[in-house]
Amino acid sequence: MGACYNDELSKFSFSATHDRRFSKNVHDNVYGNIYLDPLCLKFIDTEQFQRLRDLKQLGVAYLVYPGAVHSRFEHSLGVYRLADAAIDQIRNHQGMELGIDRFDVQTVRLAGLLHDVGHGPFSHMFEQEFVPRVLNNSEWSHENMSTRMVDYIVDEHNIDIESEALKKVKDMIVASCDHASPNNLKEKCFLYDIVANGRNGIDVDKFDYIVRDSRACGLSCNFEPVRLMQTMRVIGDEICYRAKEYLTIHKLFSARADLRRNVYTHAKVKAIELMVVDALLEANDHLRIDSSVDDPAEYWKLDDSILKKIETHPDQELKEARKLILRIRRRDLYKFCNEFTVPKDKLEHFKDITAQDIICSQVSSRVTLKEEDIAVSIIKIDLTRGCSNPLGRIMFFKDYESDEKFPIQDERVSHMLPVCCQDKIVRVYSKEADLVEAVSEAFENFQLKTLGMKAQVHATPDKKKRRST
Numbered sequence: 001m002g003a004c005y006n007d008e009l010s011k012f013s014f015s016a017t018h019d020r021r022f023s024k025n026v027h028d029n030v031y032g033n034i035y036l037d038p039l040c041l042k043f044i045d046t047e048q049f050q051r052l053r054d055l056k057q058l059g060v061a062y063l064v065y066p067g068a069v070h071s072r073f074e075h076s077l078g079v080y081r082l083a084d085a086a087i088d089q090i091r092n093h094q095g096m097e098l099g100i101d102r103f104d105v106q107t108v109r110l111a112g113l114l115h116d117v118g119h120g121p122f123s124h125m126f127e128q129e130f131v132p133r134v135l136n137n138s139e140w141s142h143e144n145m146s147t148r149m150v151d152y153i154v155d156e157h158n159i160d161i162e163s164e165a166l167k168k169v170k171d172m173i174v175a176s177c178d179h180a181s182p183n184n185l186k187e188k189c190f191l192y193d194i195v196a197n198g199r200n201g202i203d204v205d206k207f208d209y210i211v212r213d214s215r216a217c218g219l220s221c222n223f224e225p226v227r228l229m230q231t232m233r234v235i236g237d238e239i240c241y242r243a244k245e246y247l248t249i250h251k252l253f254s255a256r257a258d259l260r261r262n263v264y265t266h267a268k269v270k271a272i273e274l275m276v277v278d279a280l281l282e283a284n285d286h287l288r289i290d291s292s293v294d295d296p297a298e299y300w301k302l303d304d305s306i307l308k309k310i311e312t313h314p315d316q317e318l319k320e321a322r323k324l325i326l327r328i329r330r331r332d333l334y335k336f337c338n339e340f341t342v343p344k345d346k347l348e349h350f351k352d353i354t355a356q357d358i359i360c361s362q363v364s365s366r367v368t369l370k371e372e373d374i375a376v377s378i379i380k381i382d383l384t385r386g387c388s389n390p391l392g393r394i395m396f397f398k399d400y401e402s403d404e405k406f407p408i409q410d411e412r413v414s415h416m417l418p419v420c421c422q423d424k425i426v427r428v429y430s431k432e433a434d435l436v437e438a439v440s441e442a443f444e445n446f447q448l449k450t451l452g453m454k455a456q457v458h459a460t461p462d463k464k465k466r467r468s469t
Contacts, residue, residue, distance in 0.1 A: 083112030118145030
Protein backbone atom coordinates (compact mmCIF):
# COMPACT_ATOMS: atom_id res chain seq x y z
CA MET A 1 0.00 0.00 0.00
CA GLY A 2 2.78 2.43 0.91
CA ALA A 3 4.69 2.32 -2.38
CA CYS A 4 1.52 2.78 -4.40
CA TYR A 5 0.52 5.75 -2.29
CA ASN A 6 3.95 7.37 -2.62
CA ASP A 7 3.70 7.12 -6.41
CA GLU A 8 0.23 8.65 -6.45
CA LEU A 9 1.17 11.57 -4.20
CA SER A 10 4.26 12.32 -6.27
CA LYS A 11 1.92 13.37 -9.08
CA PHE A 12 1.34 16.57 -7.13
CA SER A 13 4.05 19.08 -7.95
CA PHE A 14 5.76 20.72 -5.00
CA SER A 15 4.61 24.23 -4.35
CA ALA A 16 6.49 26.93 -6.20
CA THR A 17 7.04 28.67 -2.86
CA HIS A 18 9.33 25.78 -1.85
CA ASP A 19 12.91 26.82 -2.47
CA ARG A 20 14.89 23.58 -2.25
CA ARG A 21 18.01 25.55 -1.29
CA PHE A 22 16.48 26.45 2.07
CA SER A 23 14.24 23.41 2.61
CA LYS A 24 14.98 20.26 4.56
CA ASN A 25 14.07 16.91 3.06
CA VAL A 26 12.54 14.27 5.37
CA HIS A 27 11.63 10.79 4.16
CA ASP A 28 8.23 9.62 5.38
CA ASN A 29 7.21 5.96 5.23
CA VAL A 30 3.81 6.87 3.75
CA TYR A 31 4.50 9.75 1.33
CA GLY A 32 8.19 9.50 0.61
CA ASN A 33 10.03 12.84 0.49
CA ILE A 34 8.55 15.75 2.45
CA TYR A 35 10.17 19.16 1.96
CA LEU A 36 9.98 21.41 5.01
CA ASP A 37 10.20 25.14 4.42
CA PRO A 38 12.32 27.47 6.64
CA LEU A 39 9.45 28.93 8.69
CA CYS A 40 8.01 25.50 9.45
CA LEU A 41 11.48 24.29 10.44
CA LYS A 42 11.65 27.04 13.07
CA PHE A 43 8.61 25.48 14.74
CA ILE A 44 9.74 21.90 14.22
CA ASP A 45 13.16 22.49 15.77
CA THR A 46 11.74 23.35 19.18
CA GLU A 47 11.42 21.13 22.22
CA GLN A 48 7.65 21.75 22.24
CA PHE A 49 7.16 20.31 18.74
CA GLN A 50 9.75 17.54 19.20
CA ARG A 51 7.64 16.41 22.18
CA LEU A 52 5.21 14.98 19.62
CA ARG A 53 7.72 12.17 19.04
CA ASP A 54 6.84 10.97 22.54
CA LEU A 55 3.08 10.95 21.99
CA LYS A 56 1.82 7.82 20.28
CA GLN A 57 -0.75 8.63 17.64
CA LEU A 58 -3.09 5.88 18.83
CA GLY A 59 -2.41 6.09 22.55
CA VAL A 60 -2.41 2.63 24.14
CA ALA A 61 -3.58 0.81 20.99
CA TYR A 62 0.00 -0.45 20.48
CA LEU A 63 -0.60 -2.82 23.39
CA VAL A 64 -3.17 -4.58 21.20
CA TYR A 65 -1.85 -3.74 17.72
CA PRO A 66 1.95 -3.98 18.14
CA GLY A 67 2.64 -1.99 14.97
CA ALA A 68 0.70 1.05 16.17
CA VAL A 69 3.76 2.80 17.57
CA HIS A 70 3.73 5.76 15.18
CA SER A 71 3.72 9.19 16.77
CA ARG A 72 1.94 12.53 16.55
CA PHE A 73 5.20 13.83 15.07
CA GLU A 74 4.88 11.63 11.96
CA HIS A 75 1.19 12.45 11.62
CA SER A 76 1.87 16.20 11.84
CA LEU A 77 4.46 16.01 9.07
CA GLY A 78 1.99 13.99 7.01
CA VAL A 79 -0.80 16.55 7.44
CA TYR A 80 1.69 19.30 6.52
CA ARG A 81 2.49 17.39 3.31
CA LEU A 82 -1.15 16.86 2.38
CA ALA A 83 -2.13 20.43 3.28
CA ASP A 84 0.64 21.65 0.96
CA ALA A 85 -0.53 19.29 -1.79
CA ALA A 86 -4.18 20.38 -1.40
CA ILE A 87 -3.53 24.14 -1.53
CA ASP A 88 -1.10 23.59 -4.40
CA GLN A 89 -3.73 21.64 -6.33
CA ILE A 90 -6.26 24.45 -5.91
CA ARG A 91 -3.76 27.20 -6.68
CA ASN A 92 -2.51 25.49 -9.85
CA HIS A 93 -6.01 25.40 -11.29
CA GLN A 94 -7.74 28.41 -9.71
CA GLY A 95 -4.97 30.52 -8.17
CA MET A 96 -5.59 33.66 -10.22
CA GLU A 97 -9.37 33.38 -9.93
CA LEU A 98 -9.29 32.94 -6.13
CA GLY A 99 -6.38 35.27 -5.40
CA ILE A 100 -4.33 32.60 -3.61
CA ASP A 101 -0.95 34.04 -2.62
CA ARG A 102 2.20 32.92 -0.79
CA PHE A 103 0.69 34.10 2.50
CA ASP A 104 -2.27 31.71 2.06
CA VAL A 105 0.00 28.79 1.15
CA GLN A 106 2.23 29.37 4.19
CA THR A 107 -0.64 29.62 6.68
CA VAL A 108 -2.29 26.42 5.40
CA ARG A 109 1.04 24.57 5.68
CA LEU A 110 1.62 25.83 9.22
CA ALA A 111 -1.91 24.92 10.30
CA GLY A 112 -1.36 21.38 9.02
CA LEU A 113 1.97 21.12 10.81
CA LEU A 114 0.83 22.55 14.15
CA HIS A 115 -2.76 21.31 14.42
CA ASP A 116 -1.89 18.65 17.04
CA VAL A 117 0.75 20.32 19.24
CA GLY A 118 -1.88 20.58 21.98
CA HIS A 119 -2.44 16.84 22.38
CA GLY A 120 -1.72 15.32 25.77
CA PRO A 121 -0.37 11.92 26.85
CA PHE A 122 -2.07 9.03 25.05
CA SER A 123 -3.79 11.52 22.72
CA HIS A 124 -7.61 11.49 22.81
CA MET A 125 -7.78 9.39 25.99
CA PHE A 126 -6.23 12.25 27.97
CA GLU A 127 -8.62 14.82 26.52
CA GLN A 128 -11.83 12.78 26.66
CA GLU A 129 -11.37 10.62 29.76
CA PHE A 130 -8.87 12.26 32.12
CA VAL A 131 -9.26 16.03 31.73
CA PRO A 132 -13.06 16.13 32.25
CA ARG A 133 -12.62 14.34 35.58
CA VAL A 134 -9.97 16.69 36.97
CA LEU A 135 -11.07 20.01 35.48
CA ASN A 136 -14.41 21.75 35.60
CA ASN A 137 -13.56 23.46 32.33
CA SER A 138 -15.80 21.84 29.73
CA GLU A 139 -14.29 24.06 27.03
CA TRP A 140 -10.85 22.41 27.21
CA SER A 141 -9.82 20.71 23.98
CA HIS A 142 -6.58 19.74 22.31
CA GLU A 143 -7.41 22.18 19.48
CA ASN A 144 -7.64 25.10 21.92
CA MET A 145 -4.45 23.99 23.62
CA SER A 146 -2.77 23.76 20.21
CA THR A 147 -3.47 27.45 19.59
CA ARG A 148 -2.07 28.34 23.01
CA MET A 149 1.00 26.19 22.39
CA VAL A 150 1.55 27.92 19.05
CA ASP A 151 1.55 31.29 20.83
CA TYR A 152 3.91 29.92 23.47
CA ILE A 153 6.35 28.55 20.89
CA VAL A 154 6.38 31.85 18.98
CA ASP A 155 7.07 33.84 22.17
CA GLU A 156 9.54 31.37 23.70
CA HIS A 157 11.65 31.05 20.53
CA ASN A 158 11.18 34.54 19.11
CA ILE A 159 9.85 33.21 15.82
CA ASP A 160 9.35 35.99 13.31
CA ILE A 161 5.82 35.58 11.98
CA GLU A 162 3.25 38.23 11.11
CA SER A 163 0.45 38.59 13.65
CA GLU A 164 -2.16 38.26 10.89
CA ALA A 165 -0.60 35.00 9.72
CA LEU A 166 -0.47 33.69 13.29
CA LYS A 167 -4.14 34.46 13.84
CA LYS A 168 -5.09 32.77 10.58
CA VAL A 169 -3.12 29.64 11.46
CA LYS A 170 -4.87 29.40 14.82
CA ASP A 171 -8.29 29.95 13.26
CA MET A 172 -7.58 27.11 10.80
CA ILE A 173 -6.60 24.78 13.67
CA VAL A 174 -9.90 25.32 15.51
CA ALA A 175 -12.06 25.56 12.36
CA SER A 176 -13.84 22.28 13.16
CA CYS A 177 -14.62 23.22 16.79
CA ASP A 178 -18.10 24.26 17.89
CA HIS A 179 -16.87 27.66 19.06
CA ALA A 180 -15.01 28.50 15.81
CA SER A 181 -15.92 31.72 14.03
CA PRO A 182 -18.52 31.17 11.28
CA ASN A 183 -16.94 30.78 7.86
CA ASN A 184 -19.12 33.49 6.40
CA LEU A 185 -17.24 36.02 8.51
CA LYS A 186 -13.89 35.05 6.96
CA GLU A 187 -12.17 35.91 3.73
CA LYS A 188 -11.33 32.92 1.48
CA CYS A 189 -13.44 30.57 3.60
CA PHE A 190 -12.32 27.54 1.60
CA LEU A 191 -8.85 27.79 3.14
CA TYR A 192 -10.33 26.90 6.54
CA ASP A 193 -11.73 23.62 5.18
CA ILE A 194 -8.37 22.12 4.24
CA VAL A 195 -6.86 21.12 7.61
CA ALA A 196 -9.84 20.92 10.02
CA ASN A 197 -13.12 21.07 8.14
CA GLY A 198 -16.02 22.11 10.36
CA ARG A 199 -18.32 22.42 7.39
CA ASN A 200 -18.53 18.76 6.34
CA GLY A 201 -15.58 16.85 7.84
CA ILE A 202 -13.50 16.29 4.69
CA ASP A 203 -9.98 17.41 5.55
CA VAL A 204 -6.36 16.36 5.16
CA ASP A 205 -6.09 15.51 8.86
CA LYS A 206 -8.47 12.57 8.24
CA PHE A 207 -6.76 11.74 4.94
CA ASP A 208 -3.50 11.20 6.78
CA TYR A 209 -4.60 9.35 9.89
CA ILE A 210 -6.88 6.96 8.01
CA VAL A 211 -4.05 5.85 5.73
CA ARG A 212 -1.31 6.00 8.39
CA ASP A 213 -3.28 4.26 11.15
CA SER A 214 -4.51 1.50 8.82
CA ARG A 215 -0.98 0.89 7.61
CA ALA A 216 0.46 0.77 11.15
CA CYS A 217 -2.19 -1.69 12.35
CA GLY A 218 -1.80 -3.94 9.31
CA LEU A 219 -5.34 -3.26 8.10
CA SER A 220 -6.42 -2.75 4.51
CA CYS A 221 -7.64 0.70 3.44
CA ASN A 222 -9.70 1.15 0.30
CA PHE A 223 -9.97 4.93 0.60
CA GLU A 224 -7.86 6.90 -1.91
CA PRO A 225 -7.20 10.47 -0.67
CA VAL A 226 -5.09 11.40 -3.70
CA ARG A 227 -7.96 10.64 -6.06
CA LEU A 228 -10.20 12.92 -4.01
CA MET A 229 -7.67 15.76 -3.84
CA GLN A 230 -7.24 15.68 -7.59
CA THR A 231 -10.91 16.60 -8.03
CA MET A 232 -10.96 19.49 -5.54
CA ARG A 233 -12.49 22.65 -6.95
CA VAL A 234 -13.62 25.84 -5.22
CA ILE A 235 -17.11 27.06 -6.18
CA GLY A 236 -18.78 29.82 -4.18
CA ASP A 237 -15.92 29.94 -1.63
CA GLU A 238 -16.37 26.26 -0.81
CA ILE A 239 -14.34 23.18 -1.78
CA CYS A 240 -16.51 20.95 -3.95
CA TYR A 241 -15.97 17.56 -5.56
CA ARG A 242 -16.94 15.87 -8.80
CA ALA A 243 -20.28 14.10 -8.51
CA LYS A 244 -18.75 10.79 -9.57
CA GLU A 245 -16.59 10.83 -6.39
CA TYR A 246 -19.63 10.50 -4.12
CA LEU A 247 -18.81 6.90 -3.19
CA THR A 248 -15.11 7.73 -2.74
CA ILE A 249 -16.16 10.27 -0.10
CA HIS A 250 -18.44 7.71 1.50
CA LYS A 251 -15.41 5.40 1.77
CA LEU A 252 -13.58 8.16 3.66
CA PHE A 253 -16.24 8.27 6.37
CA SER A 254 -16.83 4.51 6.47
CA ALA A 255 -13.05 3.87 6.71
CA ARG A 256 -12.90 6.24 9.67
CA ALA A 257 -15.85 4.47 11.33
CA ASP A 258 -14.20 1.08 10.74
CA LEU A 259 -10.98 2.26 12.40
CA ARG A 260 -12.93 3.62 15.32
CA ARG A 261 -14.81 0.35 15.77
CA ASN A 262 -11.91 -2.08 15.18
CA VAL A 263 -8.92 -0.16 16.58
CA TYR A 264 -9.63 3.01 18.55
CA THR A 265 -12.45 1.44 20.62
CA HIS A 266 -11.34 -2.21 20.50
CA ALA A 267 -12.56 -3.91 23.71
CA LYS A 268 -9.02 -4.58 24.97
CA VAL A 269 -7.82 -1.09 24.00
CA LYS A 270 -10.67 0.45 26.00
CA ALA A 271 -9.91 -1.83 28.97
CA ILE A 272 -6.31 -0.58 29.02
CA GLU A 273 -7.45 3.03 28.59
CA LEU A 274 -9.78 2.70 31.58
CA MET A 275 -6.88 1.37 33.65
CA VAL A 276 -4.49 4.11 32.53
CA VAL A 277 -7.07 6.78 33.39
CA ASP A 278 -7.60 5.24 36.83
CA ALA A 279 -3.82 5.21 37.36
CA LEU A 280 -3.52 8.87 36.33
CA LEU A 281 -6.40 9.82 38.64
CA GLU A 282 -4.75 7.93 41.52
CA ALA A 283 -1.46 9.73 40.82
CA ASN A 284 -2.93 13.16 40.22
CA ASP A 285 -3.11 14.31 43.84
CA HIS A 286 0.58 13.57 44.30
CA LEU A 287 1.96 14.58 40.89
CA ARG A 288 -0.55 17.39 40.23
CA ILE A 289 -0.90 16.50 36.58
CA ASP A 290 -4.00 18.70 36.37
CA SER A 291 -1.98 21.81 37.26
CA SER A 292 -0.12 21.53 33.93
CA VAL A 293 -3.20 21.21 31.74
CA ASP A 294 -3.90 24.95 31.46
CA ASP A 295 -0.29 26.16 31.41
CA PRO A 296 1.58 25.73 28.10
CA ALA A 297 4.92 26.27 29.86
CA GLU A 298 4.27 23.12 31.92
CA TYR A 299 1.95 21.25 29.58
CA TRP A 300 4.61 20.60 26.92
CA LYS A 301 6.52 18.55 29.51
CA LEU A 302 3.70 15.98 29.65
CA ASP A 303 3.98 13.00 27.31
CA ASP A 304 3.47 9.22 27.31
CA SER A 305 6.44 8.76 29.65
CA ILE A 306 4.15 9.78 32.53
CA LEU A 307 3.33 6.08 32.98
CA LYS A 308 6.98 5.11 33.39
CA LYS A 309 7.41 8.00 35.82
CA ILE A 310 4.58 6.65 37.97
CA GLU A 311 5.73 3.05 37.61
CA THR A 312 9.27 3.76 38.84
CA HIS A 313 8.40 6.42 41.45
CA PRO A 314 9.20 5.19 44.98
CA ASP A 315 6.67 7.34 46.86
CA GLN A 316 4.06 5.40 48.85
CA GLU A 317 1.37 7.82 47.67
CA LEU A 318 1.65 6.29 44.18
CA LYS A 319 1.29 2.68 45.35
CA GLU A 320 -2.24 2.17 43.95
CA ALA A 321 -1.34 3.80 40.63
CA ARG A 322 1.75 1.57 40.37
CA LYS A 323 -0.42 -1.50 41.00
CA LEU A 324 -2.66 -0.62 38.06
CA ILE A 325 0.29 -0.12 35.72
CA LEU A 326 1.82 -3.41 36.87
CA ARG A 327 -1.48 -5.12 36.06
CA ILE A 328 -1.31 -3.71 32.53
CA ARG A 329 2.27 -4.96 32.14
CA ARG A 330 1.23 -8.43 33.30
CA ARG A 331 -1.91 -8.41 31.15
CA ASP A 332 -4.19 -8.59 34.16
CA LEU A 333 -6.69 -6.24 32.54
CA TYR A 334 -10.18 -5.14 33.48
CA LYS A 335 -12.44 -7.95 32.24
CA PHE A 336 -14.86 -7.23 29.43
CA CYS A 337 -18.26 -8.59 30.49
CA ASN A 338 -20.63 -7.65 27.69
CA GLU A 339 -22.03 -4.85 25.57
CA PHE A 340 -25.12 -3.82 23.68
CA THR A 341 -25.84 -1.40 20.88
CA VAL A 342 -28.44 1.21 21.82
CA PRO A 343 -31.60 0.57 19.76
CA LYS A 344 -32.06 3.05 16.93
CA ASP A 345 -35.37 4.41 18.31
CA LYS A 346 -33.70 5.26 21.63
CA LEU A 347 -30.57 6.96 20.30
CA GLU A 348 -31.90 10.51 20.37
CA HIS A 349 -32.89 10.53 24.05
CA PHE A 350 -30.35 8.03 25.33
CA LYS A 351 -28.94 8.88 28.75
CA ASP A 352 -25.39 7.76 29.50
CA ILE A 353 -25.20 4.80 31.86
CA THR A 354 -23.07 4.76 35.01
CA ALA A 355 -21.67 2.01 37.22
CA GLN A 356 -24.32 2.94 39.78
CA ASP A 357 -27.06 2.09 37.28
CA ILE A 358 -25.62 -1.43 36.92
CA ILE A 359 -25.31 -1.90 40.68
CA CYS A 360 -28.94 -0.87 41.22
CA SER A 361 -29.96 -3.67 38.84
CA GLN A 362 -28.25 -6.39 40.86
CA VAL A 363 -30.65 -9.10 42.03
CA SER A 364 -28.33 -11.83 43.29
CA SER A 365 -27.08 -11.34 46.83
CA ARG A 366 -24.18 -13.78 46.47
CA VAL A 367 -21.82 -10.86 45.89
CA THR A 368 -22.57 -7.25 46.71
CA LEU A 369 -21.14 -5.08 43.96
CA LYS A 370 -19.69 -1.66 44.64
CA GLU A 371 -19.35 1.23 42.23
CA GLU A 372 -15.58 0.89 42.17
CA ASP A 373 -15.93 -2.73 40.95
CA ILE A 374 -17.38 -1.72 37.58
CA ALA A 375 -16.24 0.36 34.63
CA VAL A 376 -18.71 1.52 32.00
CA SER A 377 -17.58 2.74 28.59
CA ILE A 378 -19.98 4.49 26.19
CA ILE A 379 -18.67 4.06 22.64
CA LYS A 380 -19.86 6.43 19.94
CA ILE A 381 -19.18 5.52 16.32
CA ASP A 382 -20.40 7.81 13.57
CA LEU A 383 -19.48 9.29 10.21
CA THR A 384 -18.26 12.55 11.90
CA ARG A 385 -21.63 14.36 12.22
CA GLY A 386 -23.38 12.33 14.93
CA CYS A 387 -26.73 11.06 13.66
CA SER A 388 -26.49 13.27 10.57
CA ASN A 389 -25.11 12.10 7.26
CA PRO A 390 -22.03 14.26 6.52
CA LEU A 391 -22.47 13.69 2.79
CA GLY A 392 -25.60 15.82 2.98
CA ARG A 393 -23.39 18.85 3.70
CA ILE A 394 -21.00 18.31 0.80
CA MET A 395 -21.37 20.15 -2.49
CA PHE A 396 -20.60 18.56 -5.85
CA PHE A 397 -20.18 19.68 -9.45
CA LYS A 398 -20.91 17.94 -12.73
CA ASP A 399 -17.67 18.51 -14.62
CA TYR A 400 -14.88 21.07 -14.93
CA GLU A 401 -16.85 23.13 -17.45
CA SER A 402 -19.68 23.69 -15.00
CA ASP A 403 -19.78 26.38 -12.30
CA GLU A 404 -22.88 25.01 -10.59
CA LYS A 405 -22.62 23.26 -7.23
CA PHE A 406 -25.28 21.02 -5.77
CA PRO A 407 -25.87 18.42 -3.00
CA ILE A 408 -26.58 14.77 -3.77
CA GLN A 409 -29.02 12.59 -1.86
CA ASP A 410 -27.92 9.02 -1.01
CA GLU A 411 -30.83 7.41 -2.82
CA ARG A 412 -29.76 9.09 -6.08
CA VAL A 413 -26.53 7.06 -5.95
CA SER A 414 -27.30 3.79 -4.17
CA HIS A 415 -29.99 2.15 -2.05
CA MET A 416 -27.31 0.18 -0.21
CA LEU A 417 -25.89 3.10 1.78
CA PRO A 418 -26.72 3.22 5.52
CA VAL A 419 -29.87 5.01 6.65
CA CYS A 420 -28.55 5.49 10.21
CA CYS A 421 -25.16 7.18 10.58
CA GLN A 422 -24.40 6.52 14.25
CA ASP A 423 -23.92 3.64 16.65
CA LYS A 424 -23.80 4.00 20.40
CA ILE A 425 -22.48 1.00 22.31
CA VAL A 426 -22.70 0.45 26.06
CA ARG A 427 -19.80 -1.69 27.24
CA VAL A 428 -19.29 -2.96 30.79
CA TYR A 429 -16.10 -4.20 32.47
CA SER A 430 -15.42 -5.88 35.78
CA LYS A 431 -12.29 -4.53 37.43
CA GLU A 432 -11.65 -7.89 39.09
CA ALA A 433 -11.83 -11.34 37.46
CA ASP A 434 -13.80 -12.88 40.34
CA LEU A 435 -16.69 -10.45 39.79
CA VAL A 436 -17.33 -11.10 36.08
CA GLU A 437 -20.37 -13.31 36.67
CA ALA A 438 -22.00 -10.89 39.12
CA VAL A 439 -21.37 -7.86 36.90
CA SER A 440 -22.64 -9.71 33.81
CA GLU A 441 -25.87 -10.72 35.56
CA ALA A 442 -26.46 -7.18 36.84
CA PHE A 443 -25.86 -5.81 33.34
CA GLU A 444 -28.41 -8.24 31.87
CA ASN A 445 -30.94 -7.21 34.51
CA PHE A 446 -30.29 -3.57 33.69
CA GLN A 447 -31.10 -4.20 30.02
CA LEU A 448 -34.34 -5.98 30.90
CA LYS A 449 -35.35 -3.19 33.25
CA THR A 450 -34.57 -0.24 30.94
CA LEU A 451 -35.07 -1.71 27.45
CA GLY A 452 -37.54 -4.49 28.14
CA MET A 453 -35.18 -7.02 26.56
CA LYS A 454 -31.62 -8.29 26.55
CA ALA A 455 -30.09 -6.12 23.83
CA GLN A 456 -26.67 -7.79 23.98
CA VAL A 457 -25.93 -10.21 21.13
CA HIS A 458 -25.28 -13.17 23.42
CA ALA A 459 -24.75 -14.00 27.06
CA THR A 460 -21.33 -13.62 28.64
CA PRO A 461 -19.42 -16.85 27.82
CA ASP A 462 -19.41 -19.42 30.61
CA LYS A 463 -15.62 -19.69 30.30
CA LYS A 464 -15.29 -16.06 31.39
CA LYS A 465 -17.64 -16.63 34.28
CA ARG A 466 -15.79 -19.77 35.40
CA ARG A 467 -12.58 -17.79 35.66
CA SER A 468 -14.30 -15.73 38.30
CA THR A 469 -15.09 -18.68 40.53
